[in-house]
Amino acid sequence: MGKRGTEIIKVNATELVKKLNKAFADEWLAYYQYWIGAQVAKGPMKESIIAELNQHAADELRHSQMLSTRIVQLGGTPILEPKDWYVHTNCGYSAPTDPHVKKLLEQNIDGERCAINIYQELIDFTKDKDILTYDIAQQILADEVEHEDDLENLLEDINLI
Numbered sequence: 001m002g003k004r005g006t007e008i009i010k011v012n013a014t015e016l017v018k019k020l021n022k023a024f025a026d027e028w029l030a031y032y033q034y035w036i037g038a039q040v041a042k043g044p045m046k047e048s049i050i051a052e053l054n055q056h057a058a059d060e061l062r063h064s065q066m067l068s069t070r071i072v073q074l075g076g077t078p079i080l081e082p083k084d085w086y087v088h089t090n091c092g093y094s095a096p097t098d099p100h101v102k103k104l105l106e107q108n109i110d111g112e113r114c115a116i117n118i119y120q121e122l123i124d125f126t127k128d129k130d131i132l133t134y135d136i137a138q139q140i141l142a143d144e145v146e147h148e149d150d151l152e153n154l155l156e157d158i159n160l161i
């Protein structure tokens, strides 16, 4: 990043890049969990649930892009090895070994709740200290809050069948 762009950041850049890379690992794993879940899903309301899972997968991929752009701007390197996603993830990965839509929704709701916690922490960490990362975390948080709500509503509908 440029000289003045670096000077205005009031957090430790190395520590910030580390946090962003952990979130970046989460996003790739979340992307794959949604994407593969949509491939194998079985059960009631399958079509609408698959559509939602695919939309969320696209959002998670976009989040990983937003994070990597900022990591590079901060002089860091986004995680280069997929196997390191497992090393750095906060929220982990839940394989859809049971493809029932209800189970998929429950696993992804857990993931969204973890993501909400992580972005709230990133917001607290950067507030009044790094406005640009703060803005990115805030935009992603809004999506994760919407994701949790969407999935909870689908689960509620399934439980009413």
Ligand code: FE
Pocket: 027, 030, 059, 060, 063, 115, 140, 144
């Ligand atoms: Fe995300």
Ligand code: FE
Pocket: 030, 056, 059, 060, 112, 115, 143, 144, 147
């Ligand atoms: Fe999400």
Ligand code: MG
Pocket: 052, 055, 056, 146, 147, 150
């Ligand atoms: Mg949605």
